[in-house]
Amino acid sequence: MRHALKSAGLILTVALSGCRHEADPFAVDAELLDRARGSEASVWYRFDDDLLPRSSGSGHNEAFLRTRFNDVAASILDENGKVMEDTLFPNGSLIVKELWLDENTLGTYAVLLKRTGTQGADADGWVWGYVRANGEVRESAINAGNACRSCHGQTGHIDRTLMNAYFP
Numbered sequence: 001m002r003h004a005l006k007s008a009g010l011i012l013t014v015a016l017s018g019c020r021h022e023a024d025p026f027a028v029d030a031e032l033l034d035r036a037r038g039s040e041a042s043v044w045y046r047f048d049d050d051l052l053p054r055s056s057g058s059g060h061n062e063a064f065l066r067t068r069f070n071d072v073a074a075s076i077l078d079e080n081g082k083v084m085e086d087t088l089f090p091n092g093s094l095i096v097k098e099l100w101l102d103e104n105t106l107g108t109y110a111v112l113l114k115r116t117g118t119q120g121a122d123a124d125g126w127v128w129g130y131v132r133a134n135g136e137v138r139e140s141a142i143n144a145g146n147a148c149r150s151c152h153g154q155t156g157h158i159d160r161t162l163m164n165a166y167f168p
């Protein structure tokens with residue numbers, strides 16, 4: 001009996017460690033949350049960190065928003081901190097949109113990471129993240145932006161981004 005338990009334990013251990021070596025489908029959500037929380041994306045849209053009231057077209061219901069870019073993404077901002085027309089974001093671009101419930105409460109990070117050909121990346125190379133500030137995943141990046149892409153492909157988008165269209 002003791003022997004049986006021991007081998008069951010062994011099998012369990014092997015099974016668990018086996019799992020750990022498989023790709024965790026939610027690892028990319030955790031990565032995006034981590035990168036959104038960090039200071040990597042620190043160049044503000046229009047170089048202004050003021051909270052903006054949500055726009056009429058926003059698919060995000062929170063009252064306020066503001067958007068920031070990492071250095072790679074910021075390489076295609078113009079002198080006013082707006083996205084240059086007719087451009088594509090280079091690979092490695094990270095865009096973080098903060099969605100605020102009120103002026104004191106950050107609710108969710110909506111994240112775009114350009115990483116062509118990797119898990120969750122769509123045909124344009126964008127990985128779409130949607131994670132609450134408390135770490136809860138609202139829409140997993142493994143869904144490749146299914147809930148996001150069509151709205152983000154509306155007239156006026158620049159490489160699927162919409163800040164210019166709604167906050168010119």
Ligand code: HEC
Pocket residue numbers: 054055056057058059060065067095096097110111112128129130139145147148149151152160161162163164166
């Ligand atoms: C119904 C339309 C709609 C849907 C659906 C939508 N968005 Fe957006 N999103 C917008 C608009 C409009 C903006 C520009 C800012 C604003 O007005 O809120 C925006 C801005 C953003 C930005 C800032 C970068 C930029 O310029 O576009 C990110 C990042 C983002 N959304 C991620 C997402 C993700 C991730 C999803 C899906 C989980 C999603 N969005 C679903 C309309 C939408």
